[in-house]
Amino acid sequence: RLAKVPVLDPSNPEEAREMAILAMDLSEEFRIPVILRPAIRVCHARQALSWSPIKNNTKKAYFEKDPGRWAATPRFRFILHGELNEKLKKITRRFEGLTAHNFHDLEPGKKYPLGIIAGGIPYSVVQDILAEEDRKDIPVLKIGTPYPFPEALADIFMSACEKVLVLEETDTVIEYFLRDRKKVLGRLSGHVPSEGELVPQVVYGLVDKVLKDLGLTHFGGGRNKDALDLVASLDLPMRRPTLCAGCPHRASFFAIRKARPKAIFTSDIGCYTLGLNLGGVDTVLDMGAGITMASGFYHSFDQDQVAQPIVATIGDSTFFHSGTAGLLNAVYNDARFILVILDNEITAMTGMQPTPGLGIRADGSKGKAISLERVVAGCGVDFVEVVDPYDIKAMTKLLKKATEYVDSSTGGIAVIIARHPCVIAYPREAIPERKSVMVTDDCTECNFCLERFECPALYHDEELGRTNIDQSLCTQCGVCLQICPKGAIVES
Structure with a gap:
C-alpha cells in the first residue's frame, strides 16, 4: 500500500498458482512490480492442482533507453507518479470484475445482521467452519486482491450487512479500506487479535463470540466438538x-x-537457528545480522573497556548471500570476534538448493565454484581455518586458538569454517564410517547429553531409569561418543 504495488493474496495452493500467472500478466501489461503474498499456511500446504499448458517465453531480450523512466530526476518522478496513479485506477477496475478471486455469496435484496470479509488463508478457514456448522445465514466476501482495493464490491457487501467481521493475516489492510467504521469489527475494534495466526480454533472462537455479542445464534460445536474438547483437555508436553x-x-x-x-552468541536464519536449544544462539534478526550484530556488540563493550567474548555463527549459503558486506565493515572497523561459518555444503532449510561453493547451479548445470576461504580472505581476514565439527576435540582446540588471536593486540576477527556435509543431503558422504553406539549402566542420569547435545536419538528410558538411544532415529555418526562426561556412551 505504501509503495503503491498491487498485491495478490491467495487462500490455497491452487489459487497461488493461478495468481502467479495473473501477477506476471499484470506486471507485463502495466510495467510495474506485483506482489504475490502467500501466508505461511499456503506455503506449507499441499493440494492437488489442475494444470494448464505452460507458455513458453517467446520474447527476445531488449532494452529500451528511456532515462525519464530508468534514471528519473525529480521532474520526471512527478510524471511517473501520476502515471502510476492512473495505472492503479485501471487495475482497481480490473480487480472489481475479477470474480475468480473477489466474490461474495449475497442473495439479491436480502439483508444480513452479520457478514464476514476475509482474505488469504482466513477465507479458507472460515468457509470450512461455516460449512461444518451449516451456517448459510452468514455471507462471506472474499478479497483476493487487497491492493488496490475493490471498493465498489466491498460497498455492495457492506450495504447488505448490519455488521461486518474482517479476518485477514496479519496487519490491517482490508479493514482500513472499509469506509463505514461503525459497521466494522476487526483488529481496530479489538474483536480480532493483532498478533498470532488466525488458525481454525482461533477463527472459530472469534466468530462464535461475535455471534453471541450480537445476540445471534452461536455455533453448536459441529461434528468435531467432542474431539476438539478432548484435544484441548490433554496436557501434552x-x-x-x-x-x-x-x-x-x-x-x-x-x-x-x-x-x-x-560469550554472546549472535546468529542468523537457517537450520542453525535451532542452536537456540543448545544455548549457542542469543540473537537472530535477518540474513547477515549475526556478523553485523557481533561487530556492534564488540564496539559497544569496547567503549566501556569490557572484553566481552563474542561468537557469531552463519551458514555457508547465508554468508554468500549477505555476509560479506558485514564482514568487510567489521574488519575495516577493527572489530574483534570469532565467526564460525557452518558449511554443510547445501542450502538445507529451504529445500536443498546448491550453494555457490559447490559449482552447481540451481538448474543442475555446472557453474564456477566459489571458495569460501578465498572470499573470507578477500574481506581482509588473516585468520581463516577449516575444521570438521564431527571432531569436537579438534574444533574446541581451534576455537581456543582463535580466541587467543582475537584477544591479542595484533589480532582481529578470526573465521573458522566448520565444514561437514549435511546428513540429509549427503548421507553417505556425511557418515562414511558408521558407528553403532549404546549407553551403558555407567550413566548417572545427569542429563548432560540430553540438555547440552539434544540429539533426537537420545532419550530418557523410564524402564531402564537412564538415558538410552533410539536406534530407529540414530544415524550412527558417532559424535555422541565424545560428549558424555562419564564415558557412558560407547560403541556397541
Missing part, C-alpha cells in the same frame, strides 16, 4: 523443533559452548 540426528551443526554448537561458555 511441548516438543520443540530440533536439529536432525547427525547434523554437523549440533557438534559445532557443542564445541562453541565448550570453548566459549560466557
Whole structure:
C-alpha cells in the first residue's frame, strides 16, 4: 500500500498458482512490480492442482533507453507518479470484475445482521467452519486482491450487512479500506487479535463470540466438538523443533559452548537457528545480522573497556548471500570476534538448493565454484581455518586458538569454517564410517547429553531409569561418543 504495488493474496495452493500467472500478466501489461503474498499456511500446504499448458517465453531480450523512466530526476518522478496513479485506477477496475478471486455469496435484496470479509488463508478457514456448522445465514466476501482495493464490491457487501467481521493475516489492510467504521469489527475494534495466526480454533472462537455479542445464534460445536474438547483437555508436553540426528551443526554448537561458555552468541536464519536449544544462539534478526550484530556488540563493550567474548555463527549459503558486506565493515572497523561459518555444503532449510561453493547451479548445470576461504580472505581476514565439527576435540582446540588471536593486540576477527556435509543431503558422504553406539549402566542420569547435545536419538528410558538411544532415529555418526562426561556412551 505504501509503495503503491498491487498485491495478490491467495487462500490455497491452487489459487497461488493461478495468481502467479495473473501477477506476471499484470506486471507485463502495466510495467510495474506485483506482489504475490502467500501466508505461511499456503506455503506449507499441499493440494492437488489442475494444470494448464505452460507458455513458453517467446520474447527476445531488449532494452529500451528511456532515462525519464530508468534514471528519473525529480521532474520526471512527478510524471511517473501520476502515471502510476492512473495505472492503479485501471487495475482497481480490473480487480472489481475479477470474480475468480473477489466474490461474495449475497442473495439479491436480502439483508444480513452479520457478514464476514476475509482474505488469504482466513477465507479458507472460515468457509470450512461455516460449512461444518451449516451456517448459510452468514455471507462471506472474499478479497483476493487487497491492493488496490475493490471498493465498489466491498460497498455492495457492506450495504447488505448490519455488521461486518474482517479476518485477514496479519496487519490491517482490508479493514482500513472499509469506509463505514461503525459497521466494522476487526483488529481496530479489538474483536480480532493483532498478533498470532488466525488458525481454525482461533477463527472459530472469534466468530462464535461475535455471534453471541450480537445476540445471534452461536455455533453448536459441529461434528468435531467432542474431539476438539478432548484435544484441548490433554496436557501434552511441548516438543520443540530440533536439529536432525547427525547434523554437523549440533557438534559445532557443542564445541562453541565448550570453548566459549560466557560469550554472546549472535546468529542468523537457517537450520542453525535451532542452536537456540543448545544455548549457542542469543540473537537472530535477518540474513547477515549475526556478523553485523557481533561487530556492534564488540564496539559497544569496547567503549566501556569490557572484553566481552563474542561468537557469531552463519551458514555457508547465508554468508554468500549477505555476509560479506558485514564482514568487510567489521574488519575495516577493527572489530574483534570469532565467526564460525557452518558449511554443510547445501542450502538445507529451504529445500536443498546448491550453494555457490559447490559449482552447481540451481538448474543442475555446472557453474564456477566459489571458495569460501578465498572470499573470507578477500574481506581482509588473516585468520581463516577449516575444521570438521564431527571432531569436537579438534574444533574446541581451534576455537581456543582463535580466541587467543582475537584477544591479542595484533589480532582481529578470526573465521573458522566448520565444514561437514549435511546428513540429509549427503548421507553417505556425511557418515562414511558408521558407528553403532549404546549407553551403558555407567550413566548417572545427569542429563548432560540430553540438555547440552539434544540429539533426537537420545532419550530418557523410564524402564531402564537412564538415558538410552533410539536406534530407529540414530544415524550412527558417532559424535555422541565424545560428549558424555562419564564415558557412558560407547560403541556397541
